[in-house]
Amino acid sequence: xxxxxxxxxxxxxxxxxxxxxxxxxxxxxxxxxxxxxxxxxxxxxxxxxxxxxxxxxxxxxxxxxxxxxxxxxxxxxxxxxxxxxxxxxxxxxxxxxxxxxxxxxxxxxxxxxxxxxxxxxxxxxxxxxxxxxxxxxxxxxxxxxxxxxxxxxxxxxxxxxxxxxxxxxxxxxxxxxxxxxxxxxxxxxxxxxxxxxxxxxxxxxxxxxxxxxxxxxxxxxxxxxxxxxxxxxxxxxxxxxxxxxxxxxxxxxxxxxxxxxxxxxxxxxxxxxxxxxxxxxxxxxxxxxxxxxxxxxxxxxxxxxxxxxxxxxxxxxxxxxxxxxxxxxxxxxxxxxxxxxxxxxxxxxxxxxxxxxxxxxxxx
Amino acid sequence: xxxxxxxxxxxxxxxxxxxxxxxxxxxxxxxxxxxxxxxxxxxxxxxxxxxxxxxxxxxxxxxxxxxxxxxxxxxxxxxxxxxxxxxxxxxxxxxxxxxxxxxxxxxxxxxxxxxxxxxxxxxxxxxxxxxxxxxxxxxxxxxxxxxxxxxxxxxxxxxxxxxxxxxxxxxxxxxxxxxxxxxxxxxxxxxxxxxxxxxxxxxxxxxxxxxxxxxxxxxxxxxxxxxxxxxxxxxxxxxxxxxxxxxxxxxxxxxxxxxxxxxxxxxxxxxxxxxxxxxxxxxxxxxxxxxxxxxxxxxxxxxxxxxxxxxxxxxxxxxxxxxxxxxxxxxxxxxx
Ligand SMILES: Nc1ncnc2c1ncn2[C@@H]1O[C@H](COP(=O)(O)OP(=O)(O)OP(=O)(O)O)[C@@H](O)[C@H]1O
Ligand SMILES: [Mg+2]
Numbered sequence: 001x002x003x004x005x006x007x008x009x010x011x012x013x014x015x016x017x018x019x020x021x022x023x024x025x026x027x028x029x030x031x032x033x034x035x036x037x038x039x040x041x042x043x044x045x046x047x048x049x050x051x052x053x054x055x056x057x058x059x060x061x062x063x064x065x066x067x068x069x070x071x072x073x074x075x076x077x078x079x080x081x082x083x084x085x086x087x088x089x090x091x092x093x094x095x096x097x098x099x100x101x102x103x104x105x106x107x108x109x110x111x112x113x114x115x116x117x118x119x120x121x122x123x124x125x126x127x128x129x130x131x132x133x134x135x136x137x138x139x140x141x142x143x144x145x146x147x148x149x150x151x152x153x154x155x156x157x158x159x160x161x162x163x164x165x166x167x168x169x170x171x172x173x174x175x176x177x178x179x180x181x182x183x184x185x186x187x188x189x190x191x192x193x194x195x196x197x198x199x200x201x202x203x204x205x206x207x208x209x210x211x212x213x214x215x216x217x218x219x220x221x222x223x224x225x226x227x228x229x230x231x232x233x234x235x236x237x238x239x240x241x242x243x244x245x246x247x248x249x250x251x252x253x254x255x256x257x258x259x260x261x262x263x264x265x266x267x268x269x270x271x272x273x274x275x276x277x278x279x280x281x282x283x284x285x286x287x288x289x290x291x292x293x294x295x296x297x298x299x300x301x302x303x304x305x306x307x308x309x310x311x312x313x314x315x316x317x318x319x320x321x322x323x324x325x326x327x328x329x330x331x332x333x334x335x336x337x338x339x340x341x342x343x344x345x346x347x348x349x350x351x352x353x354x355x356x357x358x359x360x361x362x363x364x
Numbered sequence: 365x366x367x368x369x370x371x372x373x374x375x376x377x378x379x380x381x382x383x384x385x386x387x388x389x390x391x392x393x394x395x396x397x398x399x400x401x402x403x404x405x406x407x408x409x410x411x412x413x414x415x416x417x418x419x420x421x422x423x424x425x426x427x428x429x430x431x432x433x434x435x436x437x438x439x440x441x442x443x444x445x446x447x448x449x450x451x452x453x454x455x456x457x458x459x460x461x462x463x464x465x466x467x468x469x470x471x472x473x474x475x476x477x478x479x480x481x482x483x484x485x486x487x488x489x490x491x492x493x494x495x496x497x498x499x500x501x502x503x504x505x506x507x508x509x510x511x512x513x514x515x516x517x518x519x520x521x522x523x524x525x526x527x528x529x530x531x532x533x534x535x536x537x538x539x540x541x542x543x544x545x546x547x548x549x550x551x552x553x554x555x556x557x558x559x560x561x562x563x564x565x566x567x568x569x570x571x572x573x574x575x576x577x578x579x580x581x582x583x584x585x586x587x588x589x590x591x592x593x594x595x596x597x598x599x600x601x602x603x604x605x606x607x608x609x610x611x612x613x614x615x616x617x618x619x620x621x622x623x624x625x626x627x628x629x630x631x632x633x634x635x636x637x638x639x640x641x642x643x644x645x646x647x648x649x650x651x652x653x654x655x656x657x658x659x660x661x662x663x664x665x666x667x668x669x670x671x672x673x674x675x676x677x678x679x680x681x682x683x684x685x686x687x688x689x690x691x692x693x694x695x696x697x698x699x700x
Contacts, residue, residue, distance in 0.1 A: 086594060106602075113600035126591035130613045140599040189599065 026059035027229050028083070028116075028197055033057070033092035035075075035082045039304055050304045052078040054253040055092070057330065057338075060197065063227040067244030067261070069237055069276070075253045076233045077121075080199040083231065084116055085109060096197070114144045117190035121202040123182035127174040133160070133185055134170035140192040159188040163218060180211035187218065191226075199231045204239065216243060237277065241265055249273045252311040255330070259337020269339045271316045310341070318343055428617075431693040438689020441682035448679055452498035459492050481671050484657060490668065493649040494675055500561065500650040501679065504634040505627040508568045512626055515569070516576025517612065517619065523577065524584030525607045535581070538574045546571035550633065554642045564643060568630050579622050583615035617694030624687030628680040635676055651676050 035053040052075040060066045068076050081087045083094055085101055094101045096112055104112075120126035127136055137156045141147055147155055157167035163184040174182055183203060190198055200219065204212040216239065222228060234240045240247060241261055248258040249272065257270040268274045309324035310316070316323065322342045330338040331345050342348060352358070432438055456462075481490040523534040550567030557563035587593060588611060596606045612619075631651075637643035638652025645653075651672045658668035 081594075084598060086597060110600055113598070116598075118595070118598045120591045120595060122591055126595050128592045128596070128610050128614070130616075139596075139601070143600045143605070186595070189595070193599070 026061050027064075027097065028060040028231075029095040029098075030056060030058045030083055031093045031095075033079070033082055033094060034090045035078050035087055036090045048304055051253045051306060053082055053089075054327070055330075056248075056250075056255045057092075058248055058255065058258060060229045060231060062196070062229060063223060064246070065223065065230040065232050065244045067240035067247040068231065068233045068250060069235060069240050069247065070250030071276075072235065074250045076235075076250055077201050079250070080118065080201050080231060080233055084118055084199055086118075110144075114140075114146075114193040115195050116197045116199070117193065117195040118199045118201060119183070119186055119190055119203045122206055123179050123186060124174075124206075126186055127182055129174055131174070132170065133165075133172050133174065133177075136174070136185060137188045137192055140189060144193055146193065155192070156188075159191055162191065162222075163188045164214075178211075179207050180215060183207060183215055184218070187215075187222075191222065194226070195228060197229045197231070199233070201233045202235070203232075205234065205236065212239070219243070249276065252306070254311055254327075254340050255338075256312065256340045257337065258330075258339075259333075259335070263335055263337055269333065269337070269344060270341050271318050271343075272312050275315070312341075320348070428690075428693040432689050435689040435692060437685045438693075441685030441689070444678060445682040445686065448498055448675075448682070449502060452495055452502055455495040456492060456499075459489070459495075462492065482665075482667065484668060490654070490671055493654060494651070494671055497649045497651040497654055497672065498675065498679075500644060500648070501631045501634060501676070504561065504564060504568070505631040505683075508565055508572065508630040509623050509626045511565070511569045512573040512576050513619065513623055515573040517580050519573070520577035520580030521584050521607050521612055524581035525588055525603065525611065527585070527588075531581070538577055541571055541574050544571070546633075550637060551642060554637070559642060559645045561644065564634055564637060568633055572626060572629065576619070576622055576626070579618050580612075580615060583618055584611050587611045587614050617691070620694060621687055621691040624683055624690055628683040628687075631676070631680060631683075 032055045033053060034051070034055055036049040036051050039048050039050050054075075056079060058066060068079065070076050078087060082089045085094070085104075089102055092102070096116065099112075101109065101112060131139075134153065134156050137159055138152050141152050141155065142149075146152075153170070156170060160167050160169055165181060165184055165188070169177075174185065177185065183206075187203075203219070204215050207215060219230065220243065223230065230243075232240060232243055244261050246259060247261050247264050248255045249264065249270065250256065251272045257264055257268065257273045264273060265277065268277055307324070308326055310328050313319050313323040320342050322328075328340050328342045328345075330340050332338050333344060481494065484490055484493070519534065519538075523531045546568075549571050550564070553563050553567040553570070557566065584607070588606075593606055593610060596610045601610070634643060634650060635652035635655070638650045639656045641656065643652055644650040654672035655669055658665065658672070662669050
């Protein structure tokens, strides 16, 4: 083993619990992460890029849940996968337990793989159909050489119990189970290596409503008992609000607003967040009509070779001259959240204050 | 029956849960329709059990075997092929004739109790020679299929899994091999290495593994995008582990089917080569050489040609039926 590997492994084993929910010593810290997909590879035309994830920064503390919401195709899964180094990021840095993961070889990653896991959206496709439930849950322990081989089966049965399945399901095949049960199998697999960070990529969107609540309860129970952190991806706003401590709203690869749940839901700043919250379906039709908000129409721009301005400017009701000129940076607000919108630049906020104009939040 | 009842009970339970949720929404939810934490109650133990086992326990292989055994043609093929294999292995042991034992006193005799299929122009027992021929034909078929499988799976699997430039390079090599007629390889190798089984095997294998490689590659390209392959990566599985333990076992169906069509092809190639005179040489017998030997007397002793031709036909038909049966049985979509 070379010294670099030893160092990394050492660091992984002797990491210190990061208790703070702050930014600096968070469990997971992501700085300016980008993932561009190269499209149109053939021919002599210049290469085009799809900015699936564009300069996103975030952090997740211990036992914390960071929710990620956004429309389909806005890059939520790509963000989760780039964080876990499944997709090699185009730019940016990812720190886990304070150690930079970007640039590590797969071999050097091994000790970290154990500590970060993922729950997948499709409970049908994420389990190998030729493996028994026991083999599926045992495999992470085999790969990471956890527990003596004789004990692993017992551990599998404990995990099955923990996720609400029966120990004698161990010899069955995934196709014998319903969607919710398969998701439980997937959860048991991620727990096998005792991770401290789990990316949950829409773990409930493929399930029945009644079963969604069961899975959410299970995830919350696991967090209470083991102190695991989640990056929880979803497009169901109320579910994300329920489970998350902080939240990030994504639009076409950008994290447009990022902050504590109460602030983002209570007083959304970014025009897109406000659009999203107002378009959330309301169960009661009477109330839905009463609170109906005009949704600005506008074409959803193609994420491929997007124009230079803010990706939201084609649908935005509060457009400024600078919006079409260049992509806005993340502006940190006094209340601690960050907003990627020129309306919230230092200058614009000062102008509004000088003229006694309320922030656009108040107009709604 | 019992399962049905359980299902109904549980769907009822599910409906109750969602109904009570709706009622809660009407009463406790604020204007913005935000669901507050206190709406989420932990389920009690009985409801946790509410999802049922959807299908009875049956492994993939057991399922496929059951479907295969229902296919009459495939089963017939399987029985006939088994008989041919058993005869080829044990038949010569129980016969007091050998493949090269000549009996000048009874040449070109017809069927009799002593010589079931008669004798050839040297007085050799045709039945025993057919059995020896079966040994060679089946060996050529199975060994070349085995080599093709090993090489094709490894090559196609790696090519498909790596993708990108490596895949492109590896597939161009396959294209080049594919572009040259396979008989050309065989004949060239026979000329270089002599007429024996080894060079026949090399000649057949050098070109026919590419079709296996192509099939495996396209399967792996499909499978590697599925989430369980990503899941294996996330839990820390190495590339080799993902390819060999996760992806390839899911490509088993097409691999086995391709294999069952490769065997008759190899048998046919060997017979053809022996027939045109570049294959197995005297006194060894293969089905191809038997036809070749008897060809000169086809007007006088037609049966001497008919027996080996029948043997080839029966074997190849059986293998094809088995192949068809397997491709149906291993493809759950064709479930009957
Ligand atoms: N491997 C890839 N190659 C090229 N483009 C990709 C790839 N993966 C994703 N994309 C593109 O990146 C964008 C973001 O995809 P992503 O799957 O991250 O969206 P998402 O927010 O997870 O959507 P959903 O809610 O539907 O899961 C999409 O436009 C998608 O087409
Ligand atoms: Mg997704």
